[in-house]
Amino acid sequence: MKQPILIASNNQDKSQELSAISALFGLQAVNYQTVAATKFQFPEETLDYGQNAQQKAEFIWQQLQQSYPVLGDDSGIHLDFLPNRFNEATKREFAKSSQNHVTYLLQLLEEAPLERRGITMVTHLVLRNYRGIYHATGYLTGHVALQAMGTGGFDLDRIVISTGFQQTLAQLSPMVRMRLGHRYQAMTHLIQQMR
Numbered sequence: 001m002k003q004p005i006l007i008a009s010n011n012q013d014k015s016q017e018l019s020a021i022s023a024l025f026g027l028q029a030v031n032y033q034t035v036a037a038t039k040f041q042f043p044e045e046t047l048d049y050g051q052n053a054q055q056k057a058e059f060i061w062q063q064l065q066q067s068y069p070v071l072g073d074d075s076g077i078h079l080d081f082l083p084n085r086f087n088e089a090t091k092r093e094f095a096k097s098s099q100n101h102v103t104y105l106l107q108l109l110e111e112a113p114l115e116r117r118g119i120t121m122v123t124h125l126v127l128r129n130y131r132g133i134y135h136a137t138g139y140l141t142g143h144v145a146l147q148a149m150g151t152g153g154f155d156l157d158r159i160v161i162s163t164g165f166q167q168t169l170a171q172l173s174p175m176v177r178m179r180l181g182h183r184y185q186a187m188t189h190l191i192q193q194m195r
Contacts, residue, residue, distance in 0.1 A: 002028070003067075003068050003069065004028040004029060004030045004034075004035075004068065005022065005027060005028065005029040005030075005068070005069045005070070005071050005127070006029075006030065006031070006032040006034075006035060006060055006064070006068045006069070006070045006071065007019065007029055007030065007031050007032060007070075007071050007073070008032055008042075008056035008057050008059065008060040008070050008071060008072045008073070009031065009032075009056070009072075009073060010039060010040075010042070012031065013154045013155070014073065014075075014154075015030075015031040017154065017178075017181075017183060018071065018073065018183060018187075019031075020178065021178060021181075021183055021184050021187050022071075022187065024178070024184075025187065025191050029071060032060045032064070032070070035064065035068060036060075036063065036064060040059070040060070040063055042055075042056055042059055043055055043059060045074070045091065047088040047089060048088060049074045049075075049076065049088055049122065049123075049124040049137075050074070050124045050126065050135055050137075052072075052074035052124070053072040053073055053074040053124040053125060053126040053135070054072060054126040054128070054133065054135065055072070056072035056073070056074070056126075057070045057071060057072030057126045057127065057128040057133075058070075058072070058128055060072075061128045066130070069127060069128065069129035069130075070127070070128045070129075071125060071126070071127050071128075072125070072126040072127075072128070073123060073124070073125055073126075073183070074123070074124050075090070075121070075122060075123045075124075075182065075183070076088055076089075076090035076091070076121075076122055077090050077119055077120065077121050077122070077156070078119070078120040078122065079108075079109070079118070079119055079144075080112075080116050080117065080118035080119070081108075081109055081112040081116040081117060081118075082108060082109075085108075101155050101156055102148050102155070102156060102158055102159050105144065105156065105159065106144070106146075106147070106148070106159060109144055112144075114143075117143045117144045118141070118142070118143050118144075119141070119142055119143060119144050119160060120139055120140070120141050121139065121140040121141075121156070121160065121181075121182045122137065122138070122139050122182055123137065123138045123139075123182040123183045123185075123186045124136075124137050124186065125137075125138070125183070125186040125187060125190050127190060127194070134190055134193045134194055135190075136186045136187070136188075136189035136190035136192075136193060137186055137189065138181075138182040138183060138184065138185030138186030138187070138188070138189060139182055139185060140160070140162055140180060140181055140182040140185070141162070141163045142160050142161050142162040142163050142165070143160075143161055143163075144159050144160060144161075145159045145160070145161050145168055147159075148168075148170075149167070149168045149170065149171055150167070150168045150169070150170025150171035150172075151170060152169070152170045152171070152172065152173075152174060152177060153169050153170045153174075153177050156169075157169035157170040157177065158170040162180045165180075169181075
């Protein structure tokens with residue numbers, strides 16, 4: 001059996017999503033803690049998606065003595081109404097509020113006109129293995145709904161409506177939601193590079 005790819009993240013929801021996406025490409029990906037049997041504290045993040053993703057991958061690659069391929073990820077959102085907030089500082093922006101992400105974002109966009117509720121979700125993936133480093137990016141564009149709808153998916157899926165759709169991501173089937181997602185798009189580009 002081929003070695004699994006280790007996901008360099010302490011976010012279990014993100015790890016589950018990346019594992020499910022990897023399986024669609026015939027790859028086995030598991031959270032690094034499956035092998036390490038411990039939880040590492042990752043180095044401080046920068047304000048650069050690609051650098052953060054690579055830093056995570058390199059960190060676990062070194063911690064586990066280069067014995068497994070490692071996948072690092074960094075994600076964020078860009079909002080039309082608030083162009084100078086979130087972006088590469090998305091994690092820090094959400095950390096400012098004690099509210100859940102959905103409530104916080106809906107409040108920030110309360111005064112936004114319908115035509116300014118656009119959102120772009122972005123993911124940078126970096127795979128580190130014995131051959132080197134592979135870097136890919138994926139995007140999902142759409143707009144933020146006026147209220148949360150649906151029960152599927154994670155986090156912002158209940159308020160993001162992908163371009164060309166009428167329903168939130170949380171209202172779509174798991175397979176449709178996954179294939180529309182920014183992480184799926186990034187993985188597609190990553191696999192293309194590795195072939």
